[in-house]
Amino acid sequence: MSDTLGTSSNPPEPAVVHRPLPQDGALAKLAWFVTADHRYVFLFTSVVALVGMGLSMRGRSPMSFLANSYALEVVLYYVLVAWLVVSAAALVNKLLKWNDYAQTSVFKRPQALLAERIGSYVVCAIGLVFFVDRVVMGFDYLVATSIAQDSNPTDFLASTIYMLDKSSSIFVTGIMTTVELALFGTLIAFVLALLLVFLRIQQIDRSDNDFVRFLKTVGAGFAKAYSTVIRGTPMMIQGMIIYFAGFGLLRGSGMTVSQIGSIWSTFVAGLVTISLNSTAYMMEVLRGGIEAVDSGQTEAARSLGLSQWQAMIKVVFPQGVKNSVPALSNELVINIKDSSVLSVIGVFDLMFATTTVAGIYFKQMEIYVVAAVCYLCLTMLATWLLNKLSARLTGSAPSSLPSSN
Numbered sequence: 048m049s050d051t052l053g054t055s056s057n058p059p060e061p062a063v064v065h066r067p068l069p070q071d072g073a074l075a076k077l078a079w080f081v082t083a084d085h086r087y088v089f090l091f092t093s094v095v096a097l098v099g100m101g102l103s104m105r106g107r108s109p110m111s112f113l114a115n116s117y118a119l120e121v122v123l124y125y126v127l128v129a130w131l132v133v134s135a136a137a138l139v140n141k142l143l144k145w146n147d148y149a150q151t152s153v154f155k156r157p158q159a160l161l162a163e164r165i166g167s168y169v170v171c172a173i174g175l176v177f178f179v180d181r182v183v184m185g186f187d188y189l190v191a192t193s194i195a196q197d198s199n200p201t202d203f204l205a206s207t208i209y210m211l212d213k214s215s216s217i218f219v220t221g222i223m224t225t226v227e228l229a230l231f232g233t234l235i236a237f238v239l240a241l242l243l244v245f246l247r248i249q250q251i252d253r254s255d256n257d258f259v260r261f262l263k264t265v266g267a268g269f270a271k272a273y274s275t276v277i278r279g280t281p282m283m284i285q286g287m288i289i290y291f292a293g294f295g296l297l298r299g300s301g302m303t304v305s306q307i308g309s310i311w312s313t314f315v316a317g318l319v320t321i322s323l324n325s326t327a328y329m330m331e332v333l334r335g336g337i338e339a340v341d342s343g344q345t346e347a348a349r350s351l352g353l354s355q356w357q358a359m360i361k362v363v364f365p366q367g368v369k370n371s372v373p374a375l376s377n378e379l380v381i382n383i384k385d386s387s388v389l390s391v392i393g394v395f396d397l398m399f400a401t402t403t404v405a406g407i408y409f410k411q412m413e414i415y416v417v418a419a420v421c422y423l424c425l426t427m428l429a430t431w432l433l434n435k436l437s438a439r440l441t442g443s444a445p446s447s448l449p450s451s452n
Contacts, residue, residue, distance in 0.1 A: 099174035221400025229382035232321030240329035277327035290316035337367030
Protein backbone atom coordinates (compact mmCIF):
# COMPACT_ATOMS: atom_id res chain seq x y z
CA MET A 48 0.00 0.00 0.00
CA SER A 49 2.87 2.32 0.75
CA ASP A 50 4.17 1.95 -2.82
CA THR A 51 0.73 2.81 -4.15
CA LEU A 52 0.29 5.92 -2.03
CA GLY A 53 3.87 7.04 -2.37
CA THR A 54 4.33 7.45 1.43
CA SER A 55 6.93 4.74 2.04
CA SER A 56 10.18 5.71 3.73
CA ASN A 57 12.08 3.77 1.07
CA PRO A 58 13.44 5.91 -1.77
CA PRO A 59 11.46 5.70 -5.01
CA GLU A 60 12.74 3.46 -7.73
CA PRO A 61 14.89 5.27 -10.27
CA ALA A 62 13.18 6.42 -13.42
CA VAL A 63 13.68 4.36 -16.52
CA VAL A 64 16.49 5.73 -18.65
CA HIS A 65 15.49 5.84 -22.31
CA ARG A 66 18.29 5.18 -24.73
CA PRO A 67 18.76 7.72 -27.53
CA LEU A 68 17.74 6.77 -31.05
CA PRO A 69 20.75 5.67 -33.16
CA GLN A 70 21.54 8.08 -35.95
CA ASP A 71 22.84 5.63 -38.55
CA GLY A 72 21.87 2.20 -39.73
CA ALA A 73 18.40 0.82 -40.36
CA LEU A 74 19.18 -2.38 -38.44
CA ALA A 75 20.42 -0.39 -35.45
CA LYS A 76 17.23 1.68 -35.40
CA LEU A 77 15.10 -1.46 -35.68
CA ALA A 78 17.00 -3.10 -32.82
CA TRP A 79 16.53 0.04 -30.73
CA PHE A 80 12.81 0.09 -31.43
CA VAL A 81 12.35 -3.57 -30.54
CA THR A 82 14.33 -3.43 -27.28
CA ALA A 83 13.22 0.02 -26.05
CA ASP A 84 10.46 0.70 -23.50
CA HIS A 85 7.80 2.78 -25.25
CA ARG A 86 5.45 5.23 -23.59
CA TYR A 87 2.32 4.16 -25.49
CA VAL A 88 2.94 0.41 -25.67
CA PHE A 89 -0.52 -0.44 -24.33
CA LEU A 90 -2.30 1.91 -26.71
CA PHE A 91 -0.54 0.59 -29.81
CA THR A 92 -0.78 -3.08 -28.91
CA SER A 93 -4.45 -2.70 -27.94
CA VAL A 94 -5.15 -1.53 -31.47
CA VAL A 95 -3.18 -4.54 -32.79
CA ALA A 96 -5.18 -6.85 -30.50
CA LEU A 97 -8.52 -5.41 -31.66
CA VAL A 98 -7.52 -5.77 -35.31
CA GLY A 99 -6.35 -9.35 -34.69
CA MET A 100 -9.64 -10.21 -32.97
CA GLY A 101 -11.58 -8.70 -35.86
CA LEU A 102 -9.58 -10.71 -38.38
CA SER A 103 -10.07 -13.92 -36.40
CA MET A 104 -13.84 -13.51 -36.71
CA ARG A 105 -13.65 -13.27 -40.49
CA GLY A 106 -14.31 -16.31 -42.60
CA ARG A 107 -11.33 -18.43 -43.58
CA SER A 108 -10.25 -18.97 -47.15
CA PRO A 109 -9.63 -22.52 -48.45
CA MET A 110 -5.89 -21.73 -48.22
CA SER A 111 -6.03 -20.85 -44.49
CA PHE A 112 -3.35 -22.63 -42.46
CA LEU A 113 -5.47 -22.26 -39.29
CA ALA A 114 -8.43 -24.10 -40.78
CA ASN A 115 -7.50 -27.34 -38.98
CA SER A 116 -6.27 -25.67 -35.78
CA TYR A 117 -9.45 -24.36 -34.20
CA ALA A 118 -8.23 -24.95 -30.62
CA LEU A 119 -5.03 -22.99 -31.26
CA GLU A 120 -7.02 -20.16 -32.80
CA VAL A 121 -9.27 -19.96 -29.74
CA VAL A 122 -6.23 -19.78 -27.46
CA LEU A 123 -4.71 -16.99 -29.54
CA TYR A 124 -8.00 -15.12 -29.51
CA TYR A 125 -8.30 -15.18 -25.72
CA VAL A 126 -4.67 -14.14 -25.30
CA LEU A 127 -5.62 -10.97 -27.17
CA VAL A 128 -8.67 -10.57 -24.91
CA ALA A 129 -6.47 -10.93 -21.82
CA TRP A 130 -4.10 -8.28 -23.13
CA LEU A 131 -7.00 -5.88 -23.63
CA VAL A 132 -8.00 -6.45 -20.01
CA VAL A 133 -4.45 -5.67 -18.85
CA SER A 134 -4.40 -2.56 -21.04
CA ALA A 135 -7.70 -1.39 -19.53
CA ALA A 136 -6.28 -1.92 -16.02
CA ALA A 137 -3.21 0.11 -16.98
CA LEU A 138 -5.44 2.91 -18.26
CA VAL A 139 -7.48 2.99 -15.03
CA ASN A 140 -4.27 2.96 -13.00
CA LYS A 141 -2.93 5.91 -14.93
CA LEU A 142 -6.13 7.89 -14.46
CA LEU A 143 -6.00 7.27 -10.71
CA LYS A 144 -2.30 8.18 -10.47
CA TRP A 145 -2.22 10.91 -13.06
CA ASN A 146 0.16 13.25 -11.19
CA ASP A 147 2.76 10.70 -10.10
CA TYR A 148 2.13 7.75 -12.42
CA ALA A 149 5.76 7.35 -13.48
CA GLN A 150 7.01 7.21 -9.88
CA THR A 151 4.32 5.14 -8.11
CA SER A 152 2.55 2.95 -10.67
CA VAL A 153 3.24 -0.76 -10.62
CA PHE A 154 3.20 -0.69 -14.43
CA LYS A 155 6.33 1.53 -14.47
CA ARG A 156 8.54 -0.79 -12.45
CA PRO A 157 11.47 -2.35 -14.37
CA GLN A 158 10.06 -5.89 -14.04
CA ALA A 159 6.66 -4.73 -15.26
CA LEU A 160 8.21 -2.85 -18.19
CA LEU A 161 10.05 -6.00 -19.23
CA ALA A 162 6.83 -8.03 -19.00
CA GLU A 163 4.96 -5.38 -21.01
CA ARG A 164 7.59 -5.45 -23.70
CA ILE A 165 7.48 -9.26 -23.96
CA GLY A 166 3.70 -9.16 -23.96
CA SER A 167 3.70 -6.61 -26.77
CA TYR A 168 5.89 -8.95 -28.83
CA VAL A 169 3.40 -11.79 -28.27
CA VAL A 170 0.41 -9.63 -29.20
CA CYS A 171 2.10 -8.36 -32.36
CA ALA A 172 3.07 -11.91 -33.32
CA ILE A 173 -0.52 -13.13 -32.86
CA GLY A 174 -1.85 -10.19 -34.84
CA LEU A 175 0.62 -11.00 -37.60
CA VAL A 176 -0.51 -14.63 -37.63
CA PHE A 177 -4.15 -13.63 -38.06
CA PHE A 178 -3.21 -11.05 -40.71
CA VAL A 179 -1.28 -13.60 -42.78
CA ASP A 180 -3.96 -16.27 -42.39
CA ARG A 181 -6.97 -14.08 -43.19
CA VAL A 182 -5.62 -11.31 -45.44
CA VAL A 183 -2.52 -12.66 -47.16
CA MET A 184 -3.78 -16.19 -47.71
CA GLY A 185 -7.22 -14.86 -48.62
CA PHE A 186 -5.73 -12.53 -51.21
CA ASP A 187 -3.57 -15.36 -52.52
CA TYR A 188 -6.70 -17.47 -52.99
CA LEU A 189 -8.47 -14.56 -54.71
CA VAL A 190 -5.57 -14.10 -57.12
CA ALA A 191 -5.46 -17.80 -57.96
CA THR A 192 -9.20 -18.04 -58.62
CA SER A 193 -9.32 -14.77 -60.58
CA ILE A 194 -6.52 -15.79 -62.92
CA ALA A 195 -8.15 -19.18 -63.52
CA GLN A 196 -11.40 -17.60 -64.73
CA ASP A 197 -12.35 -18.00 -68.39
CA SER A 198 -13.96 -14.55 -68.56
CA ASN A 199 -13.67 -11.24 -66.76
CA PRO A 200 -15.23 -11.55 -63.26
CA THR A 201 -17.83 -9.04 -62.09
CA ASP A 202 -16.24 -8.43 -58.69
CA PHE A 203 -14.11 -5.25 -58.60
CA LEU A 204 -10.94 -6.72 -57.12
CA ALA A 205 -11.21 -10.02 -58.98
CA SER A 206 -11.77 -8.17 -62.26
CA THR A 207 -8.75 -5.95 -61.60
CA ILE A 208 -6.52 -8.97 -60.97
CA TYR A 209 -7.86 -10.73 -64.07
CA MET A 210 -7.17 -7.75 -66.36
CA LEU A 211 -3.71 -7.19 -64.86
CA ASP A 212 -2.78 -10.82 -65.46
CA LYS A 213 -4.02 -10.86 -69.05
CA SER A 214 -2.54 -7.44 -69.92
CA SER A 215 0.67 -7.48 -67.89
CA SER A 216 2.91 -7.09 -70.97
CA ILE A 217 0.98 -3.98 -72.04
CA PHE A 218 1.42 -2.38 -68.62
CA VAL A 219 5.11 -3.25 -68.44
CA THR A 220 5.70 -1.62 -71.83
CA GLY A 221 3.77 1.48 -70.77
CA ILE A 222 5.64 1.80 -67.47
CA MET A 223 9.03 1.41 -69.15
CA THR A 224 8.15 4.05 -71.74
CA THR A 225 7.01 6.45 -69.01
CA VAL A 226 10.24 5.99 -67.07
CA GLU A 227 12.38 6.45 -70.19
CA LEU A 228 10.54 9.61 -71.20
CA ALA A 229 10.78 11.15 -67.73
CA LEU A 230 14.41 10.18 -67.09
CA PHE A 231 15.96 11.07 -70.45
CA GLY A 232 13.72 14.11 -70.87
CA THR A 233 14.84 15.49 -67.51
CA LEU A 234 18.53 14.92 -68.26
CA ILE A 235 18.31 16.57 -71.69
CA ALA A 236 16.32 19.46 -70.20
CA PHE A 237 18.98 20.04 -67.55
CA VAL A 238 21.69 20.46 -70.20
CA LEU A 239 19.53 22.80 -72.26
CA ALA A 240 18.52 24.76 -69.16
CA LEU A 241 22.18 25.38 -68.32
CA LEU A 242 22.68 26.89 -71.75
CA LEU A 243 19.54 29.01 -71.66
CA VAL A 244 20.03 30.29 -68.14
CA PHE A 245 23.47 31.52 -69.15
CA LEU A 246 21.80 33.55 -71.90
CA ARG A 247 19.02 34.64 -69.55
CA ILE A 248 21.31 36.23 -66.95
CA GLN A 249 23.72 37.95 -69.34
CA GLN A 250 24.41 41.58 -68.54
CA ILE A 251 26.13 44.20 -70.63
CA ASP A 252 29.73 44.73 -69.54
CA ARG A 253 31.65 47.94 -70.10
CA SER A 254 34.33 46.09 -72.01
CA ASP A 255 31.85 44.55 -74.48
CA ASN A 256 31.88 45.77 -78.08
CA ASP A 257 28.71 46.42 -80.04
CA PHE A 258 28.53 42.90 -81.49
CA VAL A 259 28.83 41.25 -78.07
CA ARG A 260 26.23 43.63 -76.68
CA PHE A 261 23.88 42.67 -79.50
CA LEU A 262 24.39 38.95 -78.91
CA LYS A 263 23.77 39.30 -75.17
CA THR A 264 20.59 41.29 -75.76
CA VAL A 265 19.26 38.82 -78.32
CA GLY A 266 20.20 35.82 -76.16
CA ALA A 267 18.51 37.21 -73.04
CA GLY A 268 15.43 38.17 -75.04
CA PHE A 269 15.21 34.72 -76.62
CA ALA A 270 15.48 33.02 -73.22
CA LYS A 271 12.76 35.26 -71.77
CA ALA A 272 10.44 34.67 -74.74
CA TYR A 273 11.07 30.91 -74.65
CA SER A 274 10.24 30.73 -70.95
CA THR A 275 7.07 32.80 -71.41
CA VAL A 276 5.74 30.74 -74.33
CA ILE A 277 6.54 27.28 -72.94
CA ARG A 278 5.33 27.96 -69.41
CA GLY A 279 2.23 29.67 -70.71
CA THR A 280 0.95 26.80 -72.88
CA PRO A 281 -0.10 23.24 -71.91
CA MET A 282 2.25 20.36 -72.59
CA MET A 283 -0.54 18.54 -74.42
CA ILE A 284 -0.79 21.33 -77.01
CA GLN A 285 2.99 21.52 -77.27
CA GLY A 286 3.20 17.79 -77.93
CA MET A 287 0.62 17.94 -80.72
CA ILE A 288 2.29 20.95 -82.36
CA ILE A 289 5.76 19.41 -82.16
CA TYR A 290 4.64 16.01 -83.47
CA PHE A 291 2.58 17.29 -86.41
CA ALA A 292 5.09 20.04 -87.26
CA GLY A 293 7.91 17.49 -87.43
CA PHE A 294 5.74 15.13 -89.46
CA GLY A 295 4.82 17.95 -91.86
CA LEU A 296 8.43 19.03 -92.36
CA LEU A 297 9.57 15.50 -93.15
CA ARG A 298 6.55 14.94 -95.38
CA GLY A 299 7.42 18.09 -97.29
CA SER A 300 10.91 16.76 -97.96
CA GLY A 301 9.42 13.91 -100.00
CA MET A 302 9.67 11.11 -97.44
CA THR A 303 6.99 8.45 -97.27
CA VAL A 304 4.91 7.76 -94.16
CA SER A 305 6.85 4.59 -93.37
CA GLN A 306 10.16 6.43 -93.72
CA ILE A 307 8.93 9.22 -91.47
CA GLY A 308 7.75 6.69 -88.87
CA SER A 309 11.22 5.18 -88.65
CA ILE A 310 12.73 8.60 -87.88
CA TRP A 311 10.02 10.71 -86.28
CA SER A 312 8.16 8.27 -84.04
CA THR A 313 5.70 9.27 -81.35
CA PHE A 314 8.27 8.37 -78.71
CA VAL A 315 10.84 10.76 -80.21
CA ALA A 316 8.23 13.50 -80.45
CA GLY A 317 7.21 12.89 -76.84
CA LEU A 318 10.83 13.00 -75.69
CA VAL A 319 11.37 16.29 -77.51
CA THR A 320 8.21 17.70 -75.95
CA ILE A 321 9.16 16.76 -72.39
CA SER A 322 12.72 18.02 -72.88
CA LEU A 323 11.66 21.40 -74.25
CA ASN A 324 8.91 21.82 -71.67
CA SER A 325 11.12 20.99 -68.69
CA THR A 326 13.88 23.23 -70.02
CA ALA A 327 11.77 26.35 -69.45
CA TYR A 328 10.96 25.43 -65.84
CA MET A 329 14.47 24.26 -65.00
CA MET A 330 15.90 27.44 -66.49
CA GLU A 331 13.82 29.55 -64.10
CA VAL A 332 14.79 27.33 -61.17
CA LEU A 333 18.47 27.71 -62.05
CA ARG A 334 18.07 31.45 -62.44
CA GLY A 335 16.57 31.66 -58.96
CA GLY A 336 19.39 29.59 -57.52
CA ILE A 337 22.05 31.69 -59.24
CA GLU A 338 20.45 34.96 -58.15
CA ALA A 339 20.42 33.62 -54.58
CA VAL A 340 24.23 33.52 -54.64
CA ASP A 341 25.68 36.50 -52.82
CA SER A 342 26.72 39.22 -55.25
CA GLY A 343 29.95 39.52 -53.31
CA GLN A 344 31.02 36.20 -54.81
CA THR A 345 30.96 37.70 -58.29
CA GLU A 346 32.67 40.88 -57.16
CA ALA A 347 35.41 38.91 -55.44
CA ALA A 348 35.96 36.79 -58.54
CA ARG A 349 36.15 39.88 -60.77
CA SER A 350 38.58 41.54 -58.36
CA LEU A 351 40.88 38.55 -58.75
CA GLY A 352 41.05 39.17 -62.48
CA LEU A 353 38.42 36.72 -63.70
CA SER A 354 36.24 37.76 -66.61
CA GLN A 355 32.47 37.73 -66.36
CA TRP A 356 32.39 34.39 -68.16
CA GLN A 357 35.04 32.87 -65.87
CA ALA A 358 33.32 34.22 -62.75
CA MET A 359 30.02 32.69 -63.80
CA ILE A 360 31.46 29.31 -64.76
CA LYS A 361 33.89 28.83 -61.88
CA VAL A 362 32.20 30.62 -58.98
CA VAL A 363 28.53 31.47 -59.44
CA PHE A 364 27.22 28.53 -61.46
CA PRO A 365 28.42 25.75 -59.10
CA GLN A 366 26.82 27.45 -56.09
CA GLY A 367 23.63 28.25 -58.00
CA VAL A 368 23.22 24.66 -59.20
CA LYS A 369 23.75 23.38 -55.66
CA ASN A 370 21.03 25.74 -54.38
CA SER A 371 18.66 24.46 -57.07
CA VAL A 372 19.22 20.71 -56.67
CA PRO A 373 15.95 19.92 -54.80
CA ALA A 374 13.71 21.77 -57.27
CA LEU A 375 15.68 20.56 -60.28
CA SER A 376 15.46 16.93 -59.25
CA ASN A 377 11.74 17.33 -58.61
CA GLU A 378 11.26 17.83 -62.35
CA LEU A 379 11.72 14.07 -62.71
CA VAL A 380 8.67 13.49 -60.48
CA ILE A 381 6.68 16.08 -62.43
CA ASN A 382 7.63 14.53 -65.76
CA ILE A 383 6.56 11.06 -64.62
CA LYS A 384 3.06 12.41 -64.07
CA ASP A 385 2.88 14.93 -66.91
CA SER A 386 4.04 12.42 -69.51
CA SER A 387 0.52 11.00 -69.36
CA VAL A 388 -0.75 13.82 -71.62
CA LEU A 389 1.48 12.57 -74.46
CA SER A 390 -0.89 9.67 -75.05
CA VAL A 391 -2.88 12.10 -77.25
CA ILE A 392 -0.21 11.79 -79.93
CA GLY A 393 0.04 8.02 -79.58
CA VAL A 394 3.01 7.65 -77.22
CA PHE A 395 2.66 4.17 -75.71
CA ASP A 396 3.20 5.27 -72.13
CA LEU A 397 1.40 4.11 -68.99
CA MET A 398 -1.66 6.23 -69.75
CA PHE A 399 -1.93 4.90 -73.29
CA ALA A 400 -1.58 1.34 -71.99
CA THR A 401 -4.34 2.02 -69.46
CA THR A 402 -6.80 3.31 -72.07
CA THR A 403 -5.90 0.36 -74.32
CA VAL A 404 -6.74 -2.21 -71.64
CA ALA A 405 -9.91 -0.30 -70.70
CA GLY A 406 -10.99 -0.45 -74.34
CA ILE A 407 -10.34 -4.18 -74.56
CA TYR A 408 -12.43 -5.16 -71.53
CA PHE A 409 -14.87 -2.20 -71.50
CA LYS A 410 -14.10 -1.53 -67.83
CA GLN A 411 -12.67 1.81 -66.77
CA MET A 412 -12.79 2.18 -62.98
CA GLU A 413 -10.72 -0.87 -62.15
CA ILE A 414 -7.96 -0.20 -64.64
CA TYR A 415 -7.67 3.51 -63.88
CA VAL A 416 -7.22 2.69 -60.19
CA VAL A 417 -4.34 0.43 -61.25
CA ALA A 418 -2.83 3.28 -63.28
CA ALA A 419 -3.11 5.63 -60.29
CA VAL A 420 -1.31 3.11 -58.07
CA CYS A 421 1.43 2.68 -60.69
CA TYR A 422 1.99 6.43 -60.96
CA LEU A 423 2.01 6.74 -57.17
CA CYS A 424 4.62 3.99 -56.83
CA LEU A 425 6.81 5.55 -59.52
CA THR A 426 6.67 9.02 -57.97
CA MET A 427 7.31 7.70 -54.46
CA LEU A 428 10.33 5.73 -55.66
CA ALA A 429 11.65 8.75 -57.58
CA THR A 430 11.14 11.01 -54.56
CA TRP A 431 13.02 8.61 -52.29
CA LEU A 432 15.93 8.36 -54.72
CA LEU A 433 16.01 12.14 -55.19
CA ASN A 434 16.07 12.69 -51.44
CA LYS A 435 19.10 10.43 -51.26
CA LEU A 436 20.74 12.32 -54.13
CA SER A 437 19.99 15.71 -52.56
CA ALA A 438 21.39 14.55 -49.23
CA ARG A 439 24.60 13.44 -50.93
CA LEU A 440 24.98 16.65 -52.93
CA THR A 441 23.89 19.21 -50.34
CA GLY A 442 24.85 17.44 -47.14
CA SER A 443 21.33 17.04 -45.74
CA ALA A 444 18.08 15.67 -47.09
CA PRO A 445 15.41 18.29 -47.78
CA SER A 446 12.17 18.01 -45.85
CA SER A 447 10.24 18.29 -49.09
CA LEU A 448 10.88 18.83 -52.77
CA PRO A 449 9.31 22.09 -53.96
CA SER A 450 7.66 21.96 -57.34
CA SER A 451 9.04 24.07 -60.16
CA ASN A 452 5.87 23.56 -62.20
